Amino acid sequence: MNDIAVELKGVCKYYPNINALHPLSMSVKAGEVLGLFGHNGAGKSTLMKLILGVLKPSGGEILALGHCPRSNKSHDYRTLFGYLPENVSFYEQLTGREVLHYLAKLKGHGKAQADRLLEEVNLAPAADRAVKTYSKGMRQRLGLAQAFLGEPKLLILDEPTVGLDPVATQDFYLTVDRLKSGGCAVILCSHVLPGVESHIDRAMILSKGRKLALGHLAELREAANLPIEVSVAGLSRLAIEEKTNGIITESDWLQSSTENSSSLANSAMYHRFNTSADNKLDILRNLSTDSDLQDLHIKLPSLEDLYRYYLSDFNKTAV
Amino acid sequence: MNKILIVAQKEFRDGLRNRWTGAITVIFILMSLGLAYFGSATAGVLGFSSLESTLVSLASLCVMLVPLIALMLAYNSFVGELEQGTLLLLMTYPLSSAQLLLGKFTGQAAIITLASVLGFGLPAIIICLVSDVDVASVLIAFSQFIVLASLLGWVFIALAYIISISVTEKSKAAGLALIVWFLFVLVFDLVLMAILVASEGNINQTLVPFLLWVNPTDVFRILVYTIIGAENYSGVLQIAEHGADGTAYLFAVMLLWVALPLAFSWWIFNKKELSE
Numbered sequence: 001m002n003d004i005a006v007e008l009k010g011v012c013k014y015y016p017n018i019n020a021l022h023p024l025s026m027s028v029k030a031g032e033v034l035g036l037f038g039h040n041g042a043g044k045s046t047l048m049k050l051i052l053g054v055l056k057p058s059g060g061e062i063l064a065l066g067h068c069p070r071s072n073k074s075h076d077y078r079t080l081f082g083y084l085p086e087n088v089s090f091y092e093q094l095t096g097r098e099v100l101h102y103l104a105k106l107k108g109h110g111k112a113q114a115d116r117l118l119e120e121v122n123l124a125p126a127a128d129r130a131v132k133t134y135s136k137g138m139r140q141r142l143g144l145a146q147a148f149l150g151e152p153k154l155l156i157l158d159e160p161t162v163g164l165d166p167v168a169t170q171d172f173y174l175t176v177d178r179l180k181s182g183g184c185a186v187i188l189c190s191h192v193l194p195g196v197e198s199h200i201d202r203a204m205i206l207s208k209g210r211k212l213a214l215g216h217l218a219e220l221r222e223a224a225n226l227p228i229e230v231s232v233a234g235l236s237r238l239a240i241e242e243k244t245n246g247i248i249t250e251s252d253w254l255q256s257s258t259e260n261s262s263s264l265a266n267s268a269m270y271h272r273f274n275t276s277a278d279n280k281l282d283i284l285r286n287l288s289t290d291s292d293l294q295d296l297h298i299k300l301p302s303l304e305d306l307y308r309y310y311l312s313d314f315n316k317t318a319v
Numbered sequence: 320m321n322k323i324l325i326v327a328q329k330e331f332r333d334g335l336r337n338r339w340t341g342a343i344t345v346i347f348i349l350m351s352l353g354l355a356y357f358g359s360a361t362a363g364v365l366g367f368s369s370l371e372s373t374l375v376s377l378a379s380l381c382v383m384l385v386p387l388i389a390l391m392l393a394y395n396s397f398v399g400e401l402e403q404g405t406l407l408l409l410m411t412y413p414l415s416s417a418q419l420l421l422g423k424f425t426g427q428a429a430i431i432t433l434a435s436v437l438g439f440g441l442p443a444i445i446i447c448l449v450s451d452v453d454v455a456s457v458l459i460a461f462s463q464f465i466v467l468a469s470l471l472g473w474v475f476i477a478l479a480y481i482i483s484i485s486v487t488e489k490s491k492a493a494g495l496a497l498i499v500w501f502l503f504v505l506v507f508d509l510v511l512m513a514i515l516v517a518s519e520g521n522i523n524q525t526l527v528p529f530l531l532w533v534n535p536t537d538v539f540r541i542l543v544y545t546i547i548g549a550e551n552y553s554g555v556l557q558i559a560e561h562g563a564d565g566t567a568y569l570f571a572v573m574l575l576w577v578a579l580p581l582a583f584s585w586w587i588f589n590k591k592e593l594s595e
Contacts, residue, residue, distance in 0.1 A: 052411045055592055078413040089403050093336060105325045106412050146408075 004063070005030045005154050005185030006051055011060035013046050020046040021209045023060060028185045030153070033176065035196055036189040037307055038206035044189045045086065047206070048156050051187070052083055065154055079107055082152030086159050088143035092132035096123055096142050099131060103146045117145040120175070122168065136163035144172060148179070155179060155186045161195060173199050193304040203303065205310045212310045217303065224309045226301035227274035229254070230283060234294030237271050243286045247279050270295070322414050326422025327429065334392070334430035343388050343431070347438020350380050355446055370452070370460055371547050377439075378543040381468050382536045387500050389431055389475035394496040396423050397483040397588075416588045424476060424581060431472035435465045463546045467539055470573050474535045475500075477580035484584045484591070507534045535576040542569050 006028040013021040021043045028034045038044050049055040050062060053069025062069055065077050090099045097118060104114040118127045121141040126134065134142070140163045147155060155176070161169045176186055176199065190196045197217070204214040213220055232240055237256075241248055254272040275283060280298065287293055301309075334340055354376045400406040409419060443461035447454045482495045511530060515522065531537040545566050 049407075054407060054410050075413045075415055078411060081411055083408065083411040085404050085407050087404065088408070090405060091333075091403070093333070102325070102329050103408075103412070106322065106409070106414055108413065 003029050005032075005065060006187070007061075007063040008051070009061045011050060011057045011062055013043075013050060013055060014058045019209050021050070024211050025060075026204065026211070026214055028187060030183045030185050031180055032202065033180055033186040033188060033200045035200035035203040035303075036187055036206065037193070037203060037303075039311075041208075042206040043209040044206055045158065046209075048083075048158060048187065048189065051154075052081065052156060053078075079150060080153040082147035082149065082155040082157075084143045084147040084157045084160055089139060090131045090142060093130060095128050095130055096134065096138075097127040099142065100127075100145055100149075104149055107149050109150045113149065114145075117148055120148070121145045121171070137165060137168065140164055141168060144175075148175060151182065151184070152179065153184050155184055157186065157188050159190060160188065161190065161192055169195065193307060194302065197303045203306075205307060207311055207314055210314075212314050213306075217306070220306050220310075221277070221301055224301065224306055225276065226305055226309055227252075228277055228280055228301065229272060229274055229299040230280075231257075231270040231272045231295075231297040231299070232287060232293070233270050233296070234292045235271070235287070235290060239290070239292070240271060240273075240287065243290060244283055245286070247283065248273050248275065270297075322418040323422040323425060326414075326419055327425035330396075330423050330426025331429050334427060339392055340430050340434050343434035344438040346384065346388075347434060348442055350384070351377055351439055351442035352445065354380065355442060370457055374460060374464055374543060374547050377464065378540055381471065382540055383504055385431075385468055385471045386475040386504055386536060388434075389472040390479045390496040390500055392430065393423075393427050393476040393479035394483050394492045395489060396427070396480060398486055398489050398492045399483075401487060402489060417585055420480065420581065420585050420588060424473075424480070427476050428469070428473045431476065432469040435468045435472070439465050439468065460547055464543065467542050467546075467573075470577070471535065471539045474573065474576040474580070477577050477584070480584040481580055481587065484587050503534055503536050508537070532572050535573060538569050538572050538576070542566065542573070545569070 004027050006026075008024055008026050010023045010025055011021070012019075012023040024047070036044050036047070046055065050057050051064050051069065053062075053064070053074055056070060064074075065080055067074050067077050090096075091102075094102070097115070100114040100118060101111050104111065115124075115127075118124050121144055123138060123141050123145065126138060131139065131142070140160075144157075144160060147157065160172060164172060176188075180186060188196065188200060200217075202214065202216050203220060205212040213223070215223070235243070237253070252273045252275060254274060256269060256271050284296075284298075287296060351373075355373045397406065400409070410416075439461055443457055446452065447457055478499055479496055482492050482499065486492045486495065511534075515527065531541065
């Protein structure tokens, strides 16, 4: 298999009344995790269904694991797909084990592997209960287990962490990291932006069926040129302004906050200001030499900030 | 293992688990024993008297019940999985639409067949044990009846799939299934009769018997009458006396009634796109 797991060339999808997806080109490499972000109705689900071959594109070309996902031959390659639909639900009257055994058989895998996956997602104690008694989180874990069947080479996950507790979420990312290092390409769609940030290689932001941004987080940050936020404790505003030689203007100052830093008793006053990424090193150099400095935080623009930026940018140009 | 068999196995187990098979079997047993025992009550006799009258009455009841049972068993097959989201999931699995369709059909057809074998087979054995009858002729007639009743069930499973694949809501599928039952079982014969009477014989007489082929329940009834050699056709079936009652032809027509709806539902399935 070659390096590119998924490739889209000018793929679009039109419905009679609405345009679900405007022509879009992108690719995902093997062993890469692509985060897919956008509002409801932005075209995320449509895009995933196109890649999986459930929907037929109105135009353009799709290659998933080197094959057109709607060709007859693609059935053989679907063994290597793992998909978690949004709001997944299963055969209510069957037990979790029966559901996973059935799905494993359809993918051509044995019961042993299904049982091992049930252990892996911590469903073993509930495996012999009917799915209708499952909580949202348990259903989600069953959904993940079926997506992980048979060491997939292409994993497409729609809101994978919804309903999962922190431990299960961590376990989930561990599995994703393991599959990724085995050469699996992952497309991960999530609304929970803070958690996902450290696990994705590249991000794509969609809105109203258009691609707003696609790239590594660092690239997106650079392109957006959003300010970074610096919080300083131990120095007065005046001292900071003097030290930094007027880099900080009046409008850069943010509301000061009191944060409990190391201990509860020793809460310090933090002065916060925005600055551009280029000034970051200068400021650090100047402030760190001051003996009064108690603490200093630097906050890079988060995925959420970037998401907001690209969306508002798009809305401005659209108007 | 073959994908069709995997799906069929699951559907079959679901059928057993839902107690469908049990319920249908009990209904069939009660029907057959009741009709065998009370079937000749109008002639002033109780107890098993005539194989012919028992099977004719059983056929009339089956025509009403078997389609209803089959439609109720199968109307949910696809729209249920669509609502659940599992249909979308299965379509990303290495499983073609034909495999899914045939697998479901095999499993549910097996349920109906099992119910007929038990539900009509047990009464046949009981009749043989308690009455002084020609065992061979009873068993042969009942086995043929079992085959025909199963076939009738298969036809309506296939018809239910057309409904189940076409709609997006369970309740709509249930409603349509009832309408289909109503049309084939009650309305069709009345309308056909009305047309024949109103036309006062102006319709091509050689064509008329073939009009019955349009309704699988009528084909089933003619077949039952043919195999037991019944003389007294009743109601709209009288027109079948004028031809078009060759067993082989009728059997082929029934098989077509299974195959065509299945092919049609497969065509709709492939044409339709699974969207939100």
